[in-house]
Amino acid sequence: MKISILVSDLSSAGAGRWGGGSVRSFLLAQSLQKLNYQVEILGFLFGEEATVIPQSEIRINQFIGYNYPKFLMSASQLLKKIDGDIIYAMRPKPTTFGLALLRKLKTNQPIILDIDDWELSWYGGENWKYKASFKQLYRDIFKSDGALRQPDHPFYLKMVEGMTKKANAITIHTKFLQDKFGGIYLPNGKDTELFNPNYYDPEKSRIFYGLSGYRILMFPGAPRPYKGVEDVLLALELINEPDIKLVIVGGSPYDDYDAQLSEKWGRWIIKLPKYPPSEMPKIVAAAHIVVVPQKNTPAALAQFPLKLTDGMAMAKPILATRVGDIPEILGETGYLVEPESPEQIAEKIKLIFQDLDAANQRAVKARERCVEKYSINSMSNILESVISEL
Missing domain, CATH: 3.40.50.2000 (Glycogen Phosphorylase B;)
Incomplete structure (x- = not known):
């Protein structure tokens, strides 16, 4: 069986920090490999200084990320490469869970959604609302640096967060997230043989x-x-x-x-x-x-x-x-x-x-x-x- 793990940001500010080895997506990949599954991580590299993660025992497929509308091209490239029997989406974000749901419409691949952070907490949590005049809305959509051109803008995060029940299974790693989203408690593991x-x-x-x-x-x-x-x-x-x-x-x-x-x-x-x-x-x-x-x-x-x-x-x-x-x-x-x-x-x-x-x-x-x-x-x-x- 093969499992495709979707990560929103593989750059040095995202899952690529520490070379990728100590963050949640890579811990999950190691755990799945111990069960003799084939594992591949797919994700985007955003930003001019995006750091490419060197290939390791885990196969990594990286795609250059852009803002909308060019992001649709990157998303299309990634969607074509998802060939796992199960899709494991990291966090309820458009760039991961959103794409997994699109893929599922075509192939009916089951989705596990992992939630290891509350993305909206960075923007004020439940109280966040998109408030903009018509003029500001126009700028956010049509200006080259418009806010709504960001693939994981909180406006989209809030929409995708409301779709979490569409996942076939949810894994979380804190009781706070379990109370909020439900799911199965899956705490972070450490390679205790390496850390000995x-x-x-x-x-x-x-x-x-x-x-x-x-x-x-x-x-x-x-x-x-x-x-x-x-x-x-x-x-x-x-x-x-x-x-x-x-x-x-x-x-x-x-x-x-x-x-x-x-x-x-x-x-x-x-x-x-x-x-x-x-x-x-x-x-x-x-x-x-x-x-x-x-x-x-x-x-x-x-x-x-x-x-x-x-x-x-x-x-x-x-x-x-x-x-x-x-x-x-x-x-x-x-x-x-x-x-x-x-x-x-x-x-x-x-x-x-x-x-x-x-x-x-x-x-x-x-x-x-x-x-x-x-x-x-x-x-x-x-x-x-x-x-x-x-």
């Missing part, structure tokens, strides 16, 4: 990446305002011990937010560049603590932070906030604080470093929990059941 602390020496990793001599808090992801990195930096101001540093890996592919953080709190930050997914375990090995300080916002509630399973798989003490599914994912194996509470974060950092051996023993339990519940193998088991139902 037994293969790495933490001190050698710190020396290799120029981190030796510091006590390392690590944020192995792209900073964004809702991810709470500012709260960790405020906590470091409160502690005021110069050997404690926050290491940010990869930076933001979306905007200059990480530069803003460096301008304000640069004395506490060490930035590492983006590395291929295969090198991330060696980088995470250098951490003393992995921080996941999400804020309590709709965008954060809809997401399953992959940084959690990075730290859990590598048996690192995890300091996170009580937001969304995070407490359930960690169980009793991490350290939790309230969101937007730098004082609580500071206290937990001091507590962990006061008895790092005890914290590392707790982190071993976190790895055991990750292997059991949040591995690629556990994803495969759930997907096998979803597909058998089709």
Whole structure:
């Protein structure tokens, strides 16, 4: 059996970040391959600086994306290439689920819709409405840079979001999304064989990446305002011990937010560049603590932070906030604080470093929990059941 996974954006700001290896679509592809299915990822490259993902064990078919009306040509090219027995559409977007529905009209291929984010949350959620005068409507449609020429404009997102029940099955990865869209709970899995602390020496990793001599808090992801990195930096101001540093890996592919953080709190930050997914375990090995300080916002509630399973798989003490599914994912194996509470974060950092051996023993339990519940193998088991139902 072959499964075609549709992705809206394969550029470096989309599923192509980190070389594609750690994002949801690629985790699903790995899980399906473990079930001996043929898997292909198809998607668009938008923007002048779109980064082409190198071919890997997963076949990738990439199409140049444009705004309307030229996008119709790109969409036609992609539709002709969809030959999977099942279509797996990533998120309810015109560029994925919308095209899958068009294809289904012709071939009746079953569709699984995966929802790993609430797209409308970026635009105000349920309250978003398209309000425009006739003159503005004309501009949005007919000007070359008109807003409604964007294939995934929120006007179209809202329409496609209303069609989710047309999918043959829905998979989601947070309880927030399950309450909103229904579907089968399919948490993100980690390659716990690749992310295996037994293969790495933490001190050698710190020396290799120029981190030796510091006590390392690590944020192995792209900073964004809702991810709470500012709260960790405020906590470091409160502690005021110069050997404690926050290491940010990869930076933001979306905007200059990480530069803003460096301008304000640069004395506490060490930035590492983006590395291929295969090198991330060696980088995470250098951490003393992995921080996941999400804020309590709709965008954060809809997401399953992959940084959690990075730290859990590598048996690192995890300091996170009580937001969304995070407490359930960690169980009793991490350290939790309230969101937007730098004082609580500071206290937990001091507590962990006061008895790092005890914290590392707790982190071993976190790895055991990750292997059991949040591995690629556990994803495969759930997907096998979803597909058998089709």
